[in-house]
Amino acid sequence: MNKASEKNKSGGLRGVEAGSTAICTCGHEGRGLDYRGYSIAELAARGSFAETAHLLLKGELPKESELADFHLRLHSLRGAPAAVCAALENIPAKAHPMDMMRTACSVLGTVEPESENAAERAKGQDALAERLLAFFPGALGYWHRFVCDGKGPESGFISGEKEESVAAQLLRLITGKEPPPEHIRAMDVSLTLYAEHEFNASTFTARVVAATLSDMYSAVCAAIGALRGPLHGGANEAAMALVEQFATPEEARKGVGEMLDRREKIMGFGHAVYTIEDPRNRIIKEIARELSQNHPRGHLFAVSEAVEEMMRERKNLFPNLDFYSAAAYHFMGVPTPLFTPLFVVSRMSGWGAHILEQRTDNKLIRPGARYTGPSSRSFVSISER
């Protein structure tokens, strides 16, 4: 039995190579994360989310003129047909925002379907990935404003200056006001950190769907559904629910200690792939620290650090990206239920890249199963059961 099969003994296909990818490496030496060869630390510190999305979708970082074109294309693709606005307005205000995102994607697919013709599909698929990247911030913003204000933004989906970044667009629509530059930069880095992560559950879902040669909307709807789960994208919301229970670091240490005594699960720690640390944590933690400085609820940073200490002392677990993302988003004024939809906006860049890659050398993904059910038995007519 080789190493991969040995690992898979524990289930969940852990360590089994389900395919190949040129998009990302993750978990090398227990803590590496590279997008197409570039380290996440450099991309976050010196690049932008738009550059990162271009890198993921096109394979290379853009030159200045390419980036300007990319911005203009994304801006021109922000609009939504009336049927999508109507569908968003039809969704109950109390609905889970991820159910809204999944529905928005599904409805757009009924209105602007991908061609069923292979040649036409190949011609249009790069533009469709950009379309979805440009669509989601507006969908999230439109619905959120509709729920908050009783109507969508006056400009509908198409709003903001032509050069406006996705980060600025999101914060403007979510908070309902012009965001400060430090929030825009923080959101932009966060989007870069969440953009891509190899064969994580949602991306793998998207690839399984794409491998049936289904359309891109179906693959993305499926990925949104996977990301929605608390063992995947939902973890940052759970982290927020945890830290906001505590008023002080002392309370946090005591509270988390008691939770651990009761063997309760603390979300936002450890990782299926990283064994030493999540390389994204130190970046988002620094952002959370900076944003906490002049924030009325800035104590949540110290509370988060206390939780981190307890988890290291008691469980020897490190925080993953989700943990300090919670405090960072909170300091930017993002309501907790919108944390995972922001993850959709960002991860669409990675999903798009993986769907396109899956199509280049496709094979149906169809594993086997170990049977544990009843052995062969004879049918008994209903009157004799």
Added chain:
Amino acid sequence: MNKASEKNKSGGLRGVEAGSTAICTCGHEGRGLDYRGYSIAELAARGSFAETAHLLLKGELPKESELADFHLRLHSLRGAPAAVCAALENIPAKAHPMDMMRTACSVLGTVEPESENAAERAKGQDALAERLLAFFPGALGYWHRFVCDGKGPESGFISGEKEESVAAQLLRLITGKEPPPEHIRAMDVSLTLYAEHEFNASTFTARVVAATLSDMYSAVCAAIGALRGPLHGGANEAAMALVEQFATPEEARKGVGEMLDRREKIMGFGHAVYTIEDPRNRIIKEIARELSQNHPRGHLFAVSEAVEEMMRERKNLFPNLDFYSAAAYHFMGVPTPLFTPLFVVSRMSGWGAHILEQRTDNKLIRPGARYTGPSSRSFVSISER
């Protein structure tokens, strides 16, 4: 390297055990298919789709009183909230019916969400699987009637006698008239044949989504998206498009021969799991033969047989369930674009069983990948690219 790893060399996780299941065995001795230990031949010949769905969801064939209760529960769960009807009416008439099914499921999830609380979810999940089983025939029928007649059925989703089978409900809504008993029986058998198939791509997709602890609607939306692909559920539509090109068996032999000369793919033949034959084929073929007898387009059966012969002679490939399903559905008066949505109605029973099973002993499904991209490289500022 063990056998599973050896097989996976060819990609697509073929032969790799991605988990365990007590629901189905498929492909044993190259041609077996059992649902919870009962052979598909016996279930199709002596049982009904309702009994099969009960078997899949509850683990056992129902007694008479249990079956009566199951019918009543399914009938009581047929309704749809106004928001779902509005959403269906909002979908373009030209939309792909699978995009409609995916959207119908997604919208229902915004209106009747599954609880996020683990205990409440566990309490309600069996009923939710039945809800979705009962919902889809009405969704398909409502939208189809709305597109055909300019309005939904007067009774909305809730229509038909309390004892009406899903097969009868479907045919009544699709054809707009009371179906003859032989069509109802044929549809019922077809639903049994399509109900379950172990870790096929859509079911595996549903399990990957469920394994993040996401909700059942997300898992089912994802499965619909996977089933939509021509390498999965879309194959019966492709088979129909093929056979209806030919007026006679001779034309069919000639036409298929030319397609094979041009190395074109013929859908509905061979299988990822069966090596000798698809055990469902002889059942659906017999049904297609019977339905062809007095049908004005009954020649399509002889045409289908000619295609089958050519594929055996030239490629040594056997027809799978999808191939004769095409002719059978056609003879029942089902328009081709509704073939795959019927598959959704049926397979919901299997998906539901697998989602419930995945939750009983859950582990996140997160495989690895073989990296083929650029090696580590240094970030270059945009002005220097």
